[in-house]
Amino acid sequence: MIAIHPPEATKLVPSNAPEHCPGTESEQAGKADACAGCPNQEICATAPKGPDPAITHVTTRMSSVRRKILVLSGKGGVGKSTFTAQLGWALSADPDVQAGIMDIDICGPSMPTMLGIQRETVHASGAGWSPISVTDNLCAISVGCMLASPADAVMWRGPRKNGLVAQFLKDVDWGALDYLLVDTPPGTSDEHLSVVNLLKEAGIDGAVLLTTPQEVALQDVRREIDFCRKVGVRMLGIVENMAGFVCPSCKGESVIFKPTTGGAERLAKETGIELLGRVPLDPRIGKCADYGENFLDEFPDSPASKAFVQIIDRIKQLVDEQ
Template identity: 75%
Template sequence: MVQARDPVADVPENAPEHCPGTESEFAGKADACAGCENQQICASNDPKLPDPSLPFIKARMASVKRKILVLSGKGGVGKSTFTAQLGWAFAADEQIQTGIMDVDICGPSIPTILGIASEQVHSSSSGWSPVYVQDNLGVMSVGFMLPSARDAVMWRGPKKNGLISQFLKDVDWGELDYLVVDTPPGTSDEHLSIVQFLKESGIDGAVLITTPQEVALQDVRREIDFCRKVGIRILGLVENMSGFVCPGCKTESKIFKPTTGGGKKLAQDMGIELLGSVPLDPRIGKSADYGVSFLDEYPDSPASIAYLDIIDRIKEILGD
């Protein structure tokens, strides 16, 4: 058993606070670079040269049929929970090989939601081995590399980018039908890195997650704009927490009232498809805490039915 090394040990820990990053056109030339021991090395790098990791990523991703991003722009709307349900639903068919890549570097929650938080990443001659939830569902997350769940990840952009690159080129994903990528809120380093690293391999599409209130919708509008600017196909929009379903009587109440029309109006305004709305069932949070599949535990819940309808529609859009 060989534990994985520090994924990006080649990124200097003593970089200045406002380091522009080694791939920036200002690397070694910005005011923040003055006095940095790496200034001369960074200044000599030509950012116009192709990233040397791209051929390796392309070779590794050649065995992955579909690559799907789960995005939002807003935190706390259920991206990771949806990613987990999507992974479990794909893997429900034993013939379908599924992978989940968690690139939420500072808040890796996928290991907990999938019930594998105590696992570690191991390496072999073929690369890092994903942690397997079941035989056909593998996972990679920085959460497996932390000494404990309480440890904060305080990394600058270059180090985050290096880890994401290694997740793509050094992980032995094998033959996958689906690779689902869980992303952090916003449109920053992690998102730009994924687009850059997969530009030659191709991204099949993105699923955007929102909740009904305007404070979430405005961030999702920015995410839609991001997708269009970088050329990512938008598969559709999912509205989470669209109402509260009582587990006993199955009555639905609006907890987050859609003051500006919610996900349906946003989808209409932005010209994208509303894949569906998932009601808030308190057992979703309970399932995530215990690391079990909500779809398997509560198949009769209106939320499970909504999840499965959305997932079927995603497959239909992809032609699967």
């Protein structure tokens, strides 16, 4: 195990900024008329001004990464990490493709278990931190591989989270990658703002939004859509996960989470965002995730595998067209 270095000073971005907020990089931050009454006024007024110095280092490091894709959802438990893992497995099925996964779900890192690398540790070299090899052409980095015990709680405030996100981007020796997938936590908070800010010069090729059919999940995804539009991140499309249950024995399909308001299909029409596809529930997905196995390889004939492959092919097409 290696020590997690203290984070560098990072720009604080208010998530509840007033409508005419001058921005934290502005010399008027915390001093403009619009700042009056804002709970972050004192922080903005005293924080260092100007672009985050880490952006230059991140841009240099990311120059060898062709495609950068965020996996987002405002709701927890909708399958972001599962989908990210399957996307990574699918991309690496092509021996000519180099893929990496960056897990920035700092307080709930599940990627090590899903990729079967929970017993591995991150090592440092002269070129920086070395991502953990999952296969010959798939690697990953996660705070879950930097803890003394898998049961250790990560109890960090925003600035320290921001600092680790910056280190994952600028201090990890990713090498030449065709795809870097970023697995994010639920919400639209510190980690999301940090990764978007740090990659604004290197460029983000798009975001995939995960949801389940029920309205309680769709409400949070609407907030995530609003976040993407406000920060200028291109949305590749929406994936509806857990869209029905397929029995592995009889292949019969049942609706588990009823789409009372039309599900992801209606949301896609309302927002003008492409519906990339619907992935049915298959209990073997959870089993593969627990054992760090590739579901697509283990059960290629599953309706869920076929849906995953179609969605992933469409994602590749969209980023290649850009």
